[in-house]
Amino acid sequence: MRRALRLTVLASVSMVLVAMLVPMAVLVRGYGNEDQLLRAALEVQATETAVSGQDKGAVAVYLDRINDHTGTRTTVLYPDGTGIGPDPGEDGLVRQARTTGQARVDDVPAGAQILFPVAQGGNSALPAETAVIRVIVPEPALSTHFLKPWLVLVLLGLVLLGGSLLLAERLGRSFVGPLRSLASWAQHLGTRRTLGPAPADGPVEVRELAAALTRLVDRIEVLLAREREAVSDLSHRLRTPMTALRLRVEALPDDDDRDRLGTDLDHLQATVDEIVREARRSEREGISPRADGLAVVVERVRFWSPLAEDQGRPFVVRVRDDTATPVRASVEDLNALVDVLLDNVFSHTPDGTAVEIDVERTDEGGVRLVVADHGPGLPTVPERIADRGASASGSTGLGLAIARRTAEESGGRLVLGGTPGGGARIDVVLGPA
Numbered sequence: 001m002r003r004a005l006r007l008t009v010l011a012s013v014s015m016v017l018v019a020m021l022v023p024m025a026v027l028v029r030g031y032g033n034e035d036q037l038l039r040a041a042l043e044v045q046a047t048e049t050a051v052s053g054q055d056k057g058a059v060a061v062y063l064d065r066i067n068d069h070t071g072t073r074t075t076v077l078y079p080d081g082t083g084i085g086p087d088p089g090e091d092g093l094v095r096q097a098r099t100t101g102q103a104r105v106d107d108v109p110a111g112a113q114i115l116f117p118v119a120q121g122g123n124s125a126l127p128a129e130t131a132v133i134r135v136i137v138p139e140p141a142l143s144t145h146f147l148k149p150w151l152v153l154v155l156l157g158l159v160l161l162g163g164s165l166l167l168a169e170r171l172g173r174s175f176v177g178p179l180r181s182l183a184s185w186a187q188h189l190g191t192r193r194t195l196g197p198a199p200a201d202g203p204v205e206v207r208e209l210a211a212a213l214t215r216l217v218d219r220i221e222v223l224l225a226r227e228r229e230a231v232s233d234l235s236h237r238l239r240t241p242m243t244a245l246r247l248r249v250e251a252l253p254d255d256d257d258r259d260r261l262g263t264d265l266d267h268l269q270a271t272v273d274e275i276v277r278e279a280r281r282s283e284r285e286g287i288s289p290r291a292d293g294l295a296v297v298v299e300r301v302r303f304w305s306p307l308a309e310d311q312g313r314p315f316v317v318r319v320r321d322d323t324a325t326p327v328r329a330s331v332e333d334l335n336a337l338v339d340v341l342l343d344n345v346f347s348h349t350p351d352g353t354a355v356e357i358d359v360e361r362t363d364e365g366g367v368r369l370v371v372a373d374h375g376p377g378l379p380t381v382p383e384r385i386a387d388r389g390a391s392a393s394g395s396t397g398l399g400l401a402i403a404r405r406t407a408e409e410s411g412g413r414l415v416l417g418g419t420p421g422g423g424a425r426i427d428v429v430l431g432p433a
Contacts, residue, residue: 037112040072047076073087076134087134094115290433316355318356321361338369345373354373354374370425412428
């Protein structure tokens with residue numbers, strides 16, 4: 001915004017300065033020409049006195065002196081055809097001035113010339129007794145006459161341009177500063193429990209925006225509070241009948257029915273717990289969760305090593321880096337992701353099946369977790385296993401769907417595949433925080 005404002009002011013002020021300074025420069029040049037002509041007219045009056053009262057020798061000495069010290073060229077043209085000075089030749093304009101006896105100013109290629117007839121016979125104005133003084137006034141050069149005023153004009157333009165840019169910069173800051181404060185406040189929404197009202201500084205429009213955002217945040221907080229209350233109420237409402245149902249299941253006389261219904265009830269309980277946990281995610285984590293992905297994943301993987309030892313499974317964990325690596329996921333979600341992947345291996349492969357786990361830091365700053373086993377492989381089409389609700393073994397199908405969502409919400413991905421030996425391979429990439 002500040003850059004656009006500076007460019008706009010620069011373009012506008014530049015056009016105004018060009019429209020103002022160019023005519024002023026032309027006017028200064030015109031004043032310079034008029035000043036040159038005025039000086040030349042004074043020289044003509046002085047030369048007239050020398051021509052009318054002295055001989056040609058004295059006139060020649062006088063002309064040599066004034067032509068050496070002035071910027072003009074003065075020549076005296078006598079009626080007998082002789083001339084004293086740098087431009088002795090006559091032309092039609094000189095003869096016309098001698099005949100009419102009137103002074104004149106004409107434009108010539110070198111600038112301007114002044115023709116002034118001088119009567120040498122007293123009061124006689126006969127052409128035969130009239131000499132003509134010709135003064136050539138060249139166009140004034142920049143270095144001699146116009147440099148100083150033009151430099152003053154250029155300096156004035158630069159001062160005006162600099163002042164305009166300074167004013168635009170201050171005006172831009174008066175807008176940008178409050179907007180940046182407001183943007184910083186908005187970026188922290190959801191990361192802090194109490195953030196306070198939006199900063200209301202700057203112009204009226206920015207203050208109105210801050211007030212609108214504050215009202216919006218207040219409404220969102222009210223809606224979230226209502227949602228949390230509804231989730232808590234739902235949890236309590238569901239747990240009571242589920243507890244009663246579990247007591248009735250345990251009272252069944254048939255062992256098979258009791259085990260089957262108990263398993264279904266466990267799945268239902270796990271599903272309800274997952275729904276409640278997901279509903280409370282925003283309260284628990286905020287909008288931007290963050291955790292040391294490498295440390296959390298490695299610690300949770302090693303949590304499963306005692307179970308692997310009990311089942312006689314070769315449990316290989318390779319950690320290729322130990323640098324702290326923040327990822328965009330919560331500790332709870334990372335633990336749940338590792339639990340889902342390893343629970344699938346332990347639940348769907350025979351005891352003694354080897355498990356290999358690789359954990360490393362990616363080039364982008366995230367974490368890569370690869371879980372491979374030497375079991376029978378994935379039970380169905382890999383692309384559909386991680387879809388919500390899809391299952392090939394009687395489960396709810398939420399496990400890998402939750403793992404995939406955790407990976408994708410962190411900015412990463414989950415890829416299902418196989419190993420060269422026919423086992424399953426799950427590749428999870430977690431995006432950097």
